[in-house]
Amino acid sequence: MKFNEFRILMRSLLPILVGALRRGQLFRPAAVLTEPDADMLCEYDVRIPMSEGFFLTANVFRSKSAAARDERVPVVMCAHPYDNSLIPALKKTPLSGPPKQYRMIRQCGGRPVFSTLTGWEAPDPDFWVRHGYAVVNLNLPGYGSSEGPPSVFSKHQSRCYGEAIDWIAAQSWCDGNVGLSGVSFLAISQYYVASKTASTPPAALKCIAPWEGISDPYRDLLMNGGIQEVGFPVFWWQTEMSETIRDGEQAIIETEGGLPRAWTEMHPFLDENWKAKIPDLESIELPMLVGASFSDHSLHTMGTLRAFERARSKQKWLYTHRTGKWVAYYSDEVKQLTLDFMDCFLKGKKDRFESRPRVTLEVRSNRETIHEKRFENEWPLARTQYRPLYLEKSSLTPTAPTTRQEIGFDSRSETLRLHHTFDADTELSGYFALKLFVESRETDDGDLFVILHKLDARGRIVYFNGSVGLIHDGVSRGCLRLSRRELDLNQSTPFHPVLSGTSHQPLRPDEIVPVEIAMLPSATFFKKGEGLLLLIAGREIIPAPPFQRRVPGRRGRTILHTGGPFDSHLLIPVIPSARASRTE
Known part of the structure; x- marks a missing residue:
């Protein structure tokens, strides 16, 4: 590992380890292990x-x-690529306890409970076998003890996964029906094999249950907002991937041309290499139960919701939450929900699930408090009223200012703060978007980082759960490199702009450019007198290890133009009273 990569790893990993040490989590992992039923037959x-x-x-x-x-x-x-032998039952985890991640990462909302046969982010065999299923945990090519060339987010992985499903379905103990489940990479791999990305989905594959997974590695994670993410790929590779490659790192370099941490240097724009790693979501026609959180903004939130929205399946359901993804996945509620889903499409027991409304929406008041959990019929909600709040000095106002104004801040050291107070109880559920007219003085480029906080009636920030154990996240967030502002007009909507990823457009001196910043969705309730705080800066506002953006720290001032012809505004998703919806 080169020195710069080591430095990035330490900046990503050390805050997580220090936090785990302070919580005593290194020696008391944040998960509960149970012993599997004596009826379990294990074939490794x-x-x-x-x-x-x-x-x-x-x-x-x-x-x-x-x-x-x-x-x-x-x-x-x-x-997955994580080596299926790394389970407590085989004594291949630290101190024969839960997977090592539970000693490092804070578990928001509780402690996951699963059996000693459960691998990282995988379905618990003990639960499923007790309910009349078999569980198969597969190493993808080149990882663990699997042969073949290793790759990441590839069509080859998808084809091999499909062949493995066919083989499993043909075994004498299988009735020919297979469903998929799992978190993160174990969700992402489902998109590929269930779509026509590499080949036709296997006939035996009847349904999928992806729980929180990116669906566009370039836009969702590695170049989100056109800004290079350097922390997470190094952290992920060193803590989860490097030890599981069967034939060492050189094998994946030969397949991919480089390790994931080098991909954005090798391919800085959205080229054919990246497009080959985007699953063909529109070709997914299988039944889906999609788990999405509003607490994974730095990683999986957007990709998971994109998968749900774009899949052409006529039978698809969405479950949302804002607790930890592992806590939710292994909760009794979600296990029962997933069991009902699998029973419906693998066993033909349709009475408990098929008539269920399509969306379960969890609306939070704060990190600990669920304001409401209710059923909806679609996502985004059809009755959403998108309302602009215009920028004016230090406030956000529903009325556009008539006179031109300039709001400036030092790109390296200052943070712009704009407030809005609600004069009635308000629910914001859905996508946010920020439109700005920007001038970058003294430089031809710049970065914008945006956080949207909730304020209580006394003006104090109200925090929410975030990615990888973050407990001081905002309602929403977004970012943009000004030179990467070009939109993909085919994918963009007024409430969700999508960057093209294909151009570099430096700013000319005195040039004022319109930019649109996608801000991640959430579901949040505000009482009368509570409000919003919009923060805008030229650097990351809320540190969220292991994530690190490569920001050059340019000198100069960023000027936002508003009023008159410059309708700089924050678009918010207001939900009218949900009288027609059914509370869960």
């Missing part, structure tokens, strides 16, 4: 042949009594 390193001549390996968990009766059962399956 089952070899699955690929058409290319190599073998993948999977761990298969079944019921001993069902096997003795030659009973055929449906399968819940997952696939």
